[in-house]
Amino acid sequence: MKTKIISPACADKLKVLSDPTRLGVLETLMSGPKNVGELMDELDVEQSLLSHHLAILRDAGLVESTREGKTMIYQVPESVSDSTTGKAIHLGCCKISFD
Amino acid sequence: MKTKIISPACADKLKVLSDPTRLGVLETLMSGPKNVGELMDELDVEQSLLSHHLAILRDAGLVESTREGKTMIYQVPESVSDSTTGKAIHLGCCKISFD
DNA sequence: TTTTCATATGAATGAAATTTAATATGAACT
DNA sequence: AGTTCATATTAAATTTCATTCATATGAAAA
Structure with missing residues (x-):
């Protein structure tokens, strides 16, 4: 009986x-790139808390950021967002589709 | 600016x-029903710990159990597992597809 | 170069989730 | 009824996570 290796x-x-x-x-980002201030407004989350969460998403490769002047623009990488259906997230191991 | 309601x-x-x-x-259960002992063997998890996790899955409606003699058989409900593609889990809010 | 704006980072706290250990339940067998 | 097998439950210990607060960084403006 081989022990199954879970994921x-x-x-x-x-x-x-x-x-x-x-x-x-x-x-939010699946509808297009946004900077941190815009994300704060839209999601109603404190600056520092949002920044922590963005770091977690960035470390996981689910968002990427580029500086534009003073602000940081966040977006979902092409490889992650399914551009055809528009509403799916590719995690590598699996895909999550919404609605 | 309406504050977005997240999910x-x-x-x-x-x-x-x-x-x-x-x-x-x-x-494991997506390949068919199994009892707890079989899950223990296959996943190499302690009895009590597995039981806790099964309870969480049960509470979420992602598995259901029926007694068969001394053992408990667990399975993924029809409504949750996508029987057509065979490898998807329906959560209501979203669907997770594997490989 | 000092100030201001936008965002990130680190430490501290508290809450929630996971794990372990001990015990309980419920069905079948003697 | 008492014992055993299979699983569940409870409580306690531990670990992980989210949140807050204070401070730092980096770019632009004054």
């Missing part, structure tokens, strides 16, 4: 999405 | 899947 890596990626703020960030 | 309910459901043991249980 901790996939669970880790799902954990990144299993938070309302981070999920909200992704949902 | 805590969906995050909660994703949280249930964001654990290697629970994800392993679901993956």
